[in-house]
Amino acid sequence: MRFGRVPVAAGIAIGLVLSPMGAAVADPKPTLSQAKAKLEKLNDKADKVVDQYNTATERYKKAKSTYGKLNDNYKRKLETVADLRAQVINIAVDTYRLGGDVTSWPGLVGADNPDDFLARMASAGQMSKERAEKLAAFDRENRGLKAERDKAQEALEAAEKERDAVEKERAEILKLIAEQKKILRKLGAYNPGNPNSVGIKYTGPASxxxxxxxxxxxxxxxxxxxxxxxxxxxxxxxxxxxxxxxxxxxxxxxxxxxxxxxxxxxxxxxxxxxxxxxxxxxxxxxxxxxxxxxxxxxxxxxxxxxxxxxxxxxxxxxxxxxxx
CATH class of the missing domain: 3.90.1720.10 (endopeptidase domain like (from Nostoc punctiforme))
Known part of the structure; x- marks a missing residue:
């Protein structure tokens, strides 16, 4: 089959049939009313997203504050336990020097729950009341140390989760702002404001x-x-x-x-x-x-x-x- 040259008029007609309309004619610019309607929708959406962002920010601040307090408590308890541990070591050394059980006290200073050793020392009457109180204090504080650490860790994880939520909301807001500014500038309605404005005097009926x-x-x-x-x-x-x-x-x-x-x-x-x-x-x-x-x-x-x-x-x- 032979294909000859297509007449100009026919070529144009074929082109119009085969070509998408958008390729031949540029999309019309949105009208003023269309731009305003789109801006209105963006503003409505931004209102909600900004409030979500603010809510996430408040939750993050609260979670971060909770973590800070719990972590401070954990650090204080850690210092207390370290000080008591040093005192317990001295007690154990003194007990050994006085003929105590040489095989038990090293396990005490390295254990999280030195119950057995404390019980043996107390029941054997191998220490003064003051020493017994120090050992009991060490045991009590040492028991609570892991709980304090775990609570602080949970609070930190919660704070990080809220921080991620804030970042997600912030990213969506930045997209909305870019769209809003684009339309406002096209409309000639963008107002950057003045951060140092002194405002105006209120003269209304309030009291x-x-x-x-x-x-x-x-x-x-x-x-x-x-x-x-x-x-x-x-x-x-x-x-x-x-x-x-x-x-x-x-x-x-x-x-x-x-x-x-x-x-x-x-x-x-x-x-x-x-x-x-x-x-x-x-x-x-x-x-x-x-x-x-x-x-x-x-x-x-x-x-x-x-x-x-x-x-x-x-x-x-x-x-x-x-x-x-």
Whole structure:
């Protein structure tokens, strides 16, 4: 069979049939509304992932602190046992010099549980009361040494597990941040903020503790949102609410979920908000502070800054409110 030259028009037609549409025409750029919709989804996801990261970080800190305390206890007990062991060696040597059992005392100083030797020495009346007390103390402390060591080791393993969880959440957050920043820059909406911002003065209707809360929060306006941020140069949503209420003498837990749980007996109706109330949204992935006059102050998301906005304009899936 012979194949001749294909006419130009026919070649174009064949090319259109055989070529995928995407190869002939570049994918259209997403519209402004599409970009904003994607950003909204990313922000919602980031809210949840950041709170997971904060929770993992808190668990890691707690596990690490537990390990530190247990390890310190183990080291102290180790020193005590070493000191008592030296005293026991002296007792055993003295016992030998006085005609004691030469074959038994070396086993004592190397054993984890020198019960038999202690019993023999005590029952034979070969030592003074003071020496008996030292031997009993050595036995008691030596018995607890392994338990202390094991507890410290278990705590260390738990801390390492929590550290791995933190690293996993951090890796996912970094991917989200890269996507968020890319879209925000395309939209011309990326705001790096100013870590040294002095904020603005609060002049709203709050009084008492709430006034102190909002005075602090307003002083952070203009500072960047930073995932895991607890200030002073950047904040995430729950880091800001925690610090603001701490300025008023109230200790809140670190994460959004923990703050919601902490406020289980302090819930208030969204129609009865007062300045200083915490407002939870995004499936408990976000928290803000009610400022009065229908406004909130909050740290929104990557590429934005601590700001004051109308609650009605933000109203994204509101879950409820807590009055600390």
């Amino acid at each position: 008492g503790n709430a006034a102190a809360v909002l005075k602090f929060a307003y002083a952070q306006v203009g500072k960047p949102y930073v995932y895991g941020g607890t200030g002073p140069g950047g904040w995430d949503c729950s880091g800001l609410t925690q610090a603001a209420w701490r300025a008023a003498g109230v200790s809140l837990p670190r994460t959004t979920w923990q703050q919601w749980a902490w406020g289980a007996g302090r819930k208030v109706d969204l129609n009865d908000l007062q300045p200083g109330d915490l407002i939870f949204s995004e499936g408990l992935g976000h928290v803000s502070i009610y400022a009065g006059n229908g406004e909130i102050v909050h740290a929104p998301q990557t590429g934005d800054v601590v700001k004051i906005v109308k609650l009605s304009s933000y109203g994204r899936n509101l879950q409820g409110a807590v009055r600390p």
